[in-house]
Amino acid sequence: MNHFKSILVILFILLMVSLNASDEQIYHQTDEIVIAMCQPTVSQIKNIEQLYEKDIITLNKIKLIGIYHENESTDYEPAKAYVEENKLFWVAFEKITGKVDVENLFRRNIWTEQFKDIFDHTHGIIFTGGADIPPAVFGEEDDLLTVADTPNRCLYEVSFIFHLIGGSQNPQFLSLLETRPNYTVLGLCLGAQTLNVGAGGSLYQDIPSQVYGFKTVQQVLKAGEEKIHSSRYIKALHPLEEDLAPAFHRIKFKKSSTFMKRLKMKKDNTPYVLTSHHQTMKRLGKGLKVAATSMDGKVVEIIEHQRYKNVLGVQFHPEYYPLYQKGRYYKEKPGDDTLHFNLRTFLQEHPPSMKFHRAIWEWFSKALKE
Numbered sequence: 001m002n003h004f005k006s007i008l009v010i011l012f013i014l015l016m017v018s019l020n021a022s023d024e025q026i027y028h029q030t031d032e033i034v035i036a037m038c039q040p041t042v043s044q045i046k047n048i049e050q051l052y053e054k055d056i057i058t059l060n061k062i063k064l065i066g067i068y069h070e071n072e073s074t075d076y077e078p079a080k081a082y083v084e085e086n087k088l089f090w091v092a093f094e095k096i097t098g099k100v101d102v103e104n105l106f107r108r109n110i111w112t113e114q115f116k117d118i119f120d121h122t123h124g125i126i127f128t129g130g131a132d133i134p135p136a137v138f139g140e141e142d143d144l145l146t147v148a149d150t151p152n153r154c155l156y157e158v159s160f161i162f163h164l165i166g167g168s169q170n171p172q173f174l175s176l177l178e179t180r181p182n183y184t185v186l187g188l189c190l191g192a193q194t195l196n197v198g199a200g201g202s203l204y205q206d207i208p209s210q211v212y213g214f215k216t217v218q219q220v221l222k223a224g225e226e227k228i229h230s231s232r233y234i235k236a237l238h239p240l241e242e243d244l245a246p247a248f249h250r251i252k253f254k255k256s257s258t259f260m261k262r263l264k265m266k267k268d269n270t271p272y273v274l275t276s277h278h279q280t281m282k283r284l285g286k287g288l289k290v291a292a293t294s295m296d297g298k299v300v301e302i303i304e305h306q307r308y309k310n311v312l313g314v315q316f317h318p319e320y321y322p323l324y325q326k327g328r329y330y331k332e333k334p335g336d337d338t339l340h341f342n343l344r345t346f347l348q349e350h351p352p353s354m355k356f357h358r359a360i361w362e363w364f365s366k367a368l369k370e
Helices: 002-027 044-054 079-083 114-119 149-167 190-198 207-211 217-222 232-237 258-262 343-348 353-369
Strands: 033-038 062-069 091-096 122-126 184-188 249-254 273-274 288-294 302-304 311-314
Touching: 033 044, 033 353, 044 062, 044 079, 044 122, 062 149, 091 258, 114 149, 114 302, 122 149, 122 190, 122 353, 149 184, 149 190, 149 232, 184 190, 184 353, 190 302, 217 232, 249 302, 258 288, 258 302, 273 353, 343 353
Parallel strands: 033 062, 033 122, 062 091, 122 184, 184 311
Antiparallel strands: 249 273, 249 288, 288 302, 302 311
């Protein structure tokens, strides 16, 4: 009987070792840089794949962990199929489980240990773009133009950000970055908004109406490119036009910005960025400061963290891989008969736009190694 118990104990130990080993294999080997990324759709994976293959993400070996919630409305099976079909063995997926309501996002909850496990096994995380955050999360009612149709995704990501950097909602909470302050967090578009809301900030729910007082699409377009923050307005008037170039506008840096200096930008540089958002930061979250704005200073375009040097949120899309392609062409404006507008050429012809985009990924790559 004792011999039988001993065998069971040994089998149990071997099973646990095996499970731990397989869990570790999901994450990394010794020479890999492991990056978590929320909402791992086909398009988001392609972005990282192309940035990595073209050495815009300047790392020798990476592991990408796609993070998603089990109850998201997005179907991630196509992404998993894309990874398998293209033999992207450096891409894996990790599912967040359990439900947390709005009142419990900013404290220890059922997700806490799952967040910590991802944090412990990765060098950094990317929060990607997407639909609007439910306004209830930052204490407001829904604006008529808010489209918060991915609540399960937004709730766990907001809570994840809070766990990473803390927030004014619960000042006594010990954030994960207190144990690893150089951990890298990059928020892209919605990701930047999530960064702000997770830290206790709020949002303008619609830039044209709440920031500029515009009531129609035509008013937005007449205001000029510096006040157009999304391609949706051009497409609204030309819904049948295909291959229209996305919207661009310039940004300007704050003199006090740490990132401006780290990216080797000068205070008078005004690079163009690809813009696709109708919301932006309003009240800033705990520890955050504005690093760049729109040219008129009314729309926040970059936020950085005053305590954690590798936490950055950008309101635009430097990850969009066609920005770096030579042979992809678009219509420059509605009514064009030919595709002749190249995004890469446009950035190169408006310095330091391309230099700025590449500098973001050079910073990101370097920060992950720290």
